[in-house]
Amino acid sequence: MKFQKWLQDHSQHITWLSAALIVLGYAGKFTHVGWLYAWVLAIASLIAVVPIAVHAFQALKVKVVSIELLVTIAVIGAFVIGEYNESAIVTFLFLFGNFLEQKTLSKTRESIRSLTDMAPTTAQVLQADGTTEDTDVDDVEVGDVVVVKTGAAIPVDGVVVAGSGYADEAAVTGESRAVRKTDGEQVFSGTILSDGALNVRATKVGDDTTFAKIVELVEDAQDTKSHAEKFIDRFAQYYTPAVLLIALLVGLISQDFKLAITVLVLGCPGALVIGAPVSNVAGIGNGAKRGILVKGGEAMDQFAKIDTFVFDKTGTLTKGETAVSDVVVFTGSKDDLLAQTAALESLSDHPLGRAVIEAATRRKLNLNLELTDHQTIRGQGVTAKVAGVDVCAGNEKLLAAHHVALTPEQQAAVSKLQQTGSSLIIVAVAGQVAGLIGVSDIVRPEAKAALAALKKAGAKHLVMLTGDNQTTADYVARTLGVDEVHAELMPDQKVEFVKQFQAAGQRVAFVGDGINDSPSLATADIGIAMGSGTDVAIETSDVVLMQSSFKALVHAYRLAKKTVLNTRENVTIAILVVAFLLLGLVAGFIYMASGMFVHEASILVVIFNAMRLINFGGRAEKLD
Template sequence: MMKKRGQIVIISGSLIIIAHILKYLNFDISIFNGLMIISSIVAGYPIAKNAIGALRYKILGIEALVTVAVTGAIYIGEYWEAAAVTFLFIFGAYLEARTLEKTRSSLKALLDLAPNTASVIRDGKEIKVSPDDVLKGETVLVRPGEKIPVDGLVLSGNASVNQASITGESVPVTKEKGDHVFSGTVIETGHLELEAERVGDDTTFARILEMVEEAQESKAPTQKFIEKFAKYYTPGIMLLSVIVYLITRDLELTLTLLVISCPGAMVISAPVSIVAGIGNGAKKGILIKGGEYLEKAGKIDIVAFDKTGTLTIGSPKVTNIKSYGMSEEDLLFLAAKVEMTSEHHLARAIIEEAQTRISSPIEAATDFEVFPGGGVKAVVDNEEIYIGTRKLLSDNEIFISNEIEEYLIQEENNGQTAVILAKKEKTLGVISIADKIRDDARNEILNLRKAGVKKVVMLTGDNRRVANAVSKELGIDEYYAELLPEEKVSKIKELMKNNTVAMVGDGINDAPALALAHLGVAMGGSGTDVAMETADLVLMSDSLSKLSYAFGLSRATVRNLKQNIYFAVFVVFALLIGVLTRNVFMALGMLIHEISVLLVIVNAVRLTRYKGVHKDS
């Protein structure tokens, strides 16, 4: 289509140039007029064709205005005006298409990273196949400089892998046996042997491409408003032109009014900015699911963070063990038996510590029961064992001595999550667990404030003392502790009453809150289906540093969009006044119109080079 449009531009422009040369050489004026008419037909045919096609769907668009105006210009003998208008319109459309390609450069860069071939082992032999033909479970070989064609598990080898296509981070990471890798990433040094876990359209890279493409086609509220406005604007201009003609009886003035009133720059002002912004985000490892969310991110007043796995790294470790009447190892071994069936992150920390310290196999306890927000209960050697919070013990009438209470307070004030191990008769001990705060968390909270966020809050199921310690360390404005999942949702509802709220979580445990908030943000989303499906914005790298960039990009996009709209409206009204005061004629009006469209696009292209303005302190 672009090639064909380029050919039309060349033919039409050549005819106009030849016509002017022949006129200069004093050839008969009828030759000049004939060439201008032919040029008008060559350039005007695709315009008229599009106009008729739109009318079939009851759409009165820009092409219809130009077609009517050019037909009228030929009718009244303004052949040069007709040729100039059609040439400028088709030439402008060609330049717009070429320039718009730049706004999609980030998506094109992603497409270029798509792997072309895959080396798999079949029947004991290595063969090359299309990545789409790799079967789940097959062994895939990847060598230096090659793109990884599947999401897979490393079976053997060691390699430095550039994951920029997924996370936006260009610093390579080391991958070895037991690690997971993603399609579209590149091995810089070393080699890997993989087991294909996700193939074809199911890979993380393929899903990112699909979501970015869908996002660039989606419409922001401002864009929807402009399109609705344009729907009534074009018929309105036609009606105004009829009124002007009835008053002035000046057909040339009327036709000029039709040409210069084309709202091209206005119609394109929003989508071109949105596409550029989403493309920039994709390049940086920020998956924005549509123009609506890109626009919304710039209006966020409050950011609510989950604690575990969001402000902390999500890998808690046992830090202290305090036992009463038994050894630390025996307490830990008992706790691990109870927690073996649990999938809670604190349970995983206890089990990992037990497996590190104790060589004996750990058998899961029986009659396992979960108390949401409180802890768990299970039977070991015919005795009910409880692990959890004070509330769990209180609800089951288990006494906590002053000595144990003081120890719990001490650990919690130090930012430790202290879980109590008890049986019906007494408390057996306390296991302290801590999750390391992310290195970039404090700087990122400062950067969010620089990006325009008014308040930062933390929602956690942890106890108040731990929440207070983390909040003080990170400079968080407010915290809400000891929340059950449904209470997090209630708190988000409360915050949303008078503010625009973003919820940031891991995309799994926080799915209800992510879905409810004005903007749901999932971080560390590489390969996480729930994160990609639930959140409106996904930070593909396991780092908070992209969040303020995303908010800054959103504000830059909204600013850019408004600049485009104000400029487009100003040009239309300026031209309208120029025509009505007889200072702007048809060809000049079309030239200014096309220049305005190009300036709008060029302004939007600046967003592809946005690098953020908020640096770490």
């Protein structure tokens, strides 16, 4: 075991020593020192074959016929026929190929390594006397308050209890801009406080933090094999022994021992074995650094085949927050209408009223108007004198009770707003209808372009399933260009629709928030939790978009298709190279050393091809 560890630690030294001896040996050939040429190349072969043979022996112990076994047998055969130059070059190329392979493969894992490197190791825990104590992050407990200063990594998931600042949350959500954090707001472990200072009460620590779960998920995902990888693994189990058998038959039939040994070298399926895993790792790494967590190669493979996207409405296609969506003014100005209504609603806790107050506040309107005779009428609305003027805001029942009538024009405007699914506030000032305020769950502004981009990328059918009323659902569907909509559904009914689509032969992805949509996420071919870092989302979904972003959804879909295409390209390259080598061997222009050179070059080609995935979508992607 110690010897094997020593070989692993000094593999680079062995490779460079082998190269130096080969140079020395050929120097002897060109200076006509024949013994130097033969002996030095024989020594180079022996030195280089040792780590290869040890690896082959370790594989045989677990009943695996490896590529290293083929090379070891080929070297032994080369020694038998005195082809020391061939054995030296073959072993060096094999070691050098492994060296380059490890170097380039490490590049594909950089995004994951950068995640783990960001994990904080210590925390400044606030003590009862107001001082802080440097504590190992594994010893921090839920409820502890940690102090985070500018430039430091936040060591726990928690809630800000004091201070303010800007946190870089790219490692968790993929959001490139720093996010302002103040009292009561949530922060995540592993994010960097780029400015300010915070006191954070820990709600999750250690392996329970969102950041720790992300790292674990991505590492596990890179070890989860796609269908292509599983097929290639099964293929290699039979292919490598078959190469041994073919080489034996070639030797017996042709009586050409060197030809049989060459078949062993050329038959190494290196590029075929490495092609699919490296594409998988690069694709998952690309998503991870953008806050897109894909649970392994199989999920990536399934995602690429999706043709039907099923969306939850609230919180997915819409923002999930009630806000003023329309203001229709009949008399006065929009600002006056909002200011008067917001002042009226300031003494009410109704959700519609809060939406109006928020809209007026954003417009920096004056809400400190004199209020008298304020009255809230359950099921109708509110009334008061605002700056001495009678104002009432509510529904048509309230207007009727105050003998205020709608004109035909105003009634038409009311009907139009109701068709959008908006909740309606009718505002009357001094006995006349002054305007209408529509409050609704706002459709995400980027959603329409994103859905069009999904179709352009290969989606054939877009569906919306919602528990909301049919009128609102129809309006959202028309606005976004959704193909099919079903409303007023319970969670179990959404599951039934997903099953119906699957029974019709469609590949279904369900996009939801990962909480109340968990049954549908689990039932669909691919469950996508959008904008949620909750435990439920990570456990239930196949793809987790840490940032609530349609741009991330489109990128994830394109990335899945690109990764699967890249895998197929690599498999094709590997097969074509094997065919070329066999053709070259038959035609007489490929030999043992040149064949090994082409073989190692093909491994690097598929690795470099896969590395293109690392920067896929590197430029800002447009949704349209």
